Amino acid sequence: MGKILKILYVNYSLNTGGIETLILELSRRIDKSRFSPAVCVFESGGRLQAEFVKLGVPVYVLQKGRGTDCCLPLRLAKLIKKEKFDLVHTHNQAAWLYGAIAAMLSGTRIVHTNHTTADYHNYHARRGHLIERILSLFTQKITTVAKSVAEYMINMEGISARKIEVIYNGVKTELYEQDFGGAKQKEELNLDDNHFIIGNVARLVANKDHRTLISAFKIISGRMPEARLVIAGDGPLKNELQFQIEELGLRDAVKLLGNRRDIPELLKIFNLFALSSLREGFPVVLLEAMAAGKPVVSSDVDGNAELVINDETGLIVPSGNPQALAEAIERLAGDRQKAEIMGINGRKRVKTLFSFEKMINGYERIYIGFTSAF
Structure with a gap:
C-alpha cells in the first residue's frame, strides 16, 4: 500500500451551506485507504462541526481577526507543517488567499475549488479578480463546480484554462x-x-x-x-x-x-x-x-x-x-x-x-495526480 495522502480542507466556517456540505461529504466518502482528511476554518461554532467530529475528522479553528489578518497565513503554515499535511484544498476566495500563502510558506501543494462568480462591474470585484489571478500562479490545480464558473475565471480573470477542471456537485x-x-x-x-x-x-x-x-x-x-x-x-x-x-x-x-x-x-x-x-x-x-x-x-x-x-x-x-x-x-x-x-x-x-459517486471520483482523481510528488 502506498503513502496515505493527508489533505487539509480550508474554508471560512462550518455553517450550513453548499460548500460546507461538499467538504463534509468528501470527508465522509473519500477512500480512507488512500486519503486522510482534516478541516481548518477561520470561525468557530459552525452547525456542521459536530458532524465532522462524529466522523473522526480533525477540525482546526484558527480564529480570523477583523479585516485582513496578516498573521493568519503564518498560523496556518505552522499547522500544516506541524501536522505534516501533504495537500491543502481551499474553497472560495478568503480561504484561497490565506491558504495559498500558507501553502507557499510551508512548501505544500494546493488545490482550490471556486464555487461561484462575482459581479465584474464594480471596483471590489475587479480587485478580487486580480487577487485570484495572482493566487492561481501559486496553485497547482483549480476546480470549479460549473462550466460557467470556469469560463468566468478564464475570460474575466485571465486564469490559464490548463489549470482548471470542472467537477460538478453531487447529491445523495x-x-x-x-x-x-x-x-x-x-x-x-x-x-x-x-x-x-x-x-x-x-x-x-x-x-x-x-x-x-x-x-x-x-x-x-x-x-x-x-x-x-x-x-x-x-x-x-x-x-x-x-x-x-x-x-x-x-x-x-x-x-x-x-x-x-x-x-x-x-x-x-x-x-x-x-x-x-x-x-x-x-x-x-x-x-x-x-x-x-x-x-x-x-x-x-x-x-x-x-x-x-x-x-x-x-x-x-x-x-x-x-x-x-x-x-x-x-x-x-x-x-x-x-x-x-x-x-x-x-x-x-x-x-x-450528478451523483455523489461521480463527484467523489472526480476529486480523488485530482488528488491521486499529486501522489507521484510524494
Missing part, C-alpha cells in the same frame, strides 16, 4: 427518493392537500434575491388564493424580508422557517421549487429538489442554466423579474401533468449526471 440521490409522506411538516406549517406549495431553500442574503420571489408570489396569490410560499433558511435579511411580507399583506401565505434539518422531508411537500438567485455557481439545493422529483423554476444565471433544461426539467426565467417568475410558476401550477413529467425528468438527470 437515494435520500431524496424516499417516501417521507410529509404529514408532519404539513401539520406543523398548517398546510393541507388543497394548498399549492411553492418551496425555496436558501440563505437569506442579497444574492438569493428573495425579494423578487416574494414579489412574484404577491402576483400569484392574487390569482391563486390556495398558493403558499415556504422559505427555509436564515440570514441577515430575515427582518427585511419579514417586513416586505407584512407590507404586501402576505403574513398568512408566506412562511419563513429559518434553518431546517429536515430538508429531504420538506422538499416532499413542495409542489414545485423556485430559486430566484442573482448569481450561482452550481446550487446543490437545485440538485436536491430535482432528486426529490420536483419541477423547478429558476433564474437564468450561471450554473442554474447548466443544471435545469428549460421546458424539460423545469423553467428558466430572467433574474430580477417578478412578473416572469410568477408567470412561470403559474404555468406549472396550471398544468400539473407537465409539472410531474418535469419532476421525473429532473430526477433522472440528477441520478445520471
Whole structure:
C-alpha cells in the first residue's frame, strides 16, 4: 500500500451551506485507504462541526481577526507543517488567499475549488479578480463546480484554462427518493392537500434575491388564493424580508422557517421549487429538489442554466423579474401533468449526471495526480 495522502480542507466556517456540505461529504466518502482528511476554518461554532467530529475528522479553528489578518497565513503554515499535511484544498476566495500563502510558506501543494462568480462591474470585484489571478500562479490545480464558473475565471480573470477542471456537485440521490409522506411538516406549517406549495431553500442574503420571489408570489396569490410560499433558511435579511411580507399583506401565505434539518422531508411537500438567485455557481439545493422529483423554476444565471433544461426539467426565467417568475410558476401550477413529467425528468438527470459517486471520483482523481510528488 502506498503513502496515505493527508489533505487539509480550508474554508471560512462550518455553517450550513453548499460548500460546507461538499467538504463534509468528501470527508465522509473519500477512500480512507488512500486519503486522510482534516478541516481548518477561520470561525468557530459552525452547525456542521459536530458532524465532522462524529466522523473522526480533525477540525482546526484558527480564529480570523477583523479585516485582513496578516498573521493568519503564518498560523496556518505552522499547522500544516506541524501536522505534516501533504495537500491543502481551499474553497472560495478568503480561504484561497490565506491558504495559498500558507501553502507557499510551508512548501505544500494546493488545490482550490471556486464555487461561484462575482459581479465584474464594480471596483471590489475587479480587485478580487486580480487577487485570484495572482493566487492561481501559486496553485497547482483549480476546480470549479460549473462550466460557467470556469469560463468566468478564464475570460474575466485571465486564469490559464490548463489549470482548471470542472467537477460538478453531487447529491445523495437515494435520500431524496424516499417516501417521507410529509404529514408532519404539513401539520406543523398548517398546510393541507388543497394548498399549492411553492418551496425555496436558501440563505437569506442579497444574492438569493428573495425579494423578487416574494414579489412574484404577491402576483400569484392574487390569482391563486390556495398558493403558499415556504422559505427555509436564515440570514441577515430575515427582518427585511419579514417586513416586505407584512407590507404586501402576505403574513398568512408566506412562511419563513429559518434553518431546517429536515430538508429531504420538506422538499416532499413542495409542489414545485423556485430559486430566484442573482448569481450561482452550481446550487446543490437545485440538485436536491430535482432528486426529490420536483419541477423547478429558476433564474437564468450561471450554473442554474447548466443544471435545469428549460421546458424539460423545469423553467428558466430572467433574474430580477417578478412578473416572469410568477408567470412561470403559474404555468406549472396550471398544468400539473407537465409539472410531474418535469419532476421525473429532473430526477433522472440528477441520478445520471450528478451523483455523489461521480463527484467523489472526480476529486480523488485530482488528488491521486499529486501522489507521484510524494
